[in-house]
């Protein structure tokens with residue numbers, strides 16, 4: 109019997125090699141003046157930047173360009189909103205990794221509203237209900253990925269011991285279009301491919317076993333996991349492999365679609381404080397934790413909730429990623445954990461100690477790990493278990 113479910117708003121999706129050339133034409137549907145949001149360097153160096161500017165001119169469109177350095181903060185978003193408030197912007201086009209996409213999404217949400225983003229961030233400030241209106245937003249990812257092109261939240265962070273990493277979230281922030289062209293991934297270096305690929309993998313695993321999962325997200329998550337199986341290591345080893353790039357662009361897109369519907373789990377619960385207190389890229393946090401976090405969930409469920417349906421789901425993930433049937437769930441779980449460990453090593457994901465975490469910092473991280481993602485983990489973990497998870501990756 110199928111359980112009831114809701115699928116919230118999704119962007120229109122253009123996927124495939126070469127679809128980037130449609131970007132200016134799609135922008136034109138939403139007005140004449142576009143605010144282009146990109147990262148600082150990588151996209152500007154590519155042929156695609158010039159192609160976009162030429163295409164916008166051909167469409168007789170005006171454009172402003174703002175640049176986001178690193179993962180965006182609330183201050184950066186507020187500054188851009190202030191700078192462009194009186195420029196009659198019709199739409200926001202973000203081209204870049206999750207950082208540029210999240211910044212663009214938040215800016216599109218605020219340009220007409222003219223309030224600080226701090227008013228809306230979850231878990232900090234007054235948490236006002238967002239009423240819009242948001243400007244049309246078009247998202248073009250250049251990493252694979254965060255899936256931000258398909259989600260309704262923008263992650264913003266303040267770095268430091270008292271920092272935070274929180275979301276501005278609303279259905280009205282979902283992109284009008286996600287334009288996903290695997291060709292844009294060609295310039296990604298191996299460390300970016302590894303971190304982003306593990307982010308997409310983690311998002312697919314966590315949304316598949318999430319307490320918020322449903323029949324549609326399950327089907328999409330398994331399809332995304334097959335694409336990670338076929339794409340991640342081949343893309344890491346040879347980024348001139350077009351099929352691997354397409355698989356990872358697709359996996360990342362599906363991971364975003366799924367997570368926006370289901371919520372995530374303990375890895376993302378920990379990624380928020382770890383990414384806020386230490387300058388660790390988001391994908392690296394996910395990649396370093398996903399194997400041990402899966403092991404902990406399976407151990408805790410076997411011990412306290414042996415009837416938890418997510419135990420079967422972890423076995424299904426094993427069958428999908430290992431391309432193999434197992435007689436017993438326990439064999440499947442073992443094979444899955446071994447595979448995740450192997451990928452963590454092959455992709456050279458550093459340990460937390462190498463990333464700046466010391467034993468003294470662990471309790472502070474545990475104390476801030478109970479944000480929205482932890483709430484949909486398939487089993488409630490104790491503080492001692494979360495502490496042990498961090499220790500196992502020191």
Ligand code: NAD
Pocket residue numbers: 147148149150151178179180204205206207208210250251253254255256259260261262263292293294295296297300304307364390391
């Ligand atoms: P990023 O956007 O910070 O980019 C990482 C690095 O890769 C940067 O140096 C960037 O310049 C470079 N880069 C990007 N595209 C490139 C390309 N094609 N070629 C060469 N270099 C390229 O990293 P990210 O992992 O894509 O995004 C991380 C951010 O996304 C974090 O803030 C994270 O919290 C957020 N995130 C958001 C969601 C969401 O649903 N909104 C989901 C997951 C993560």
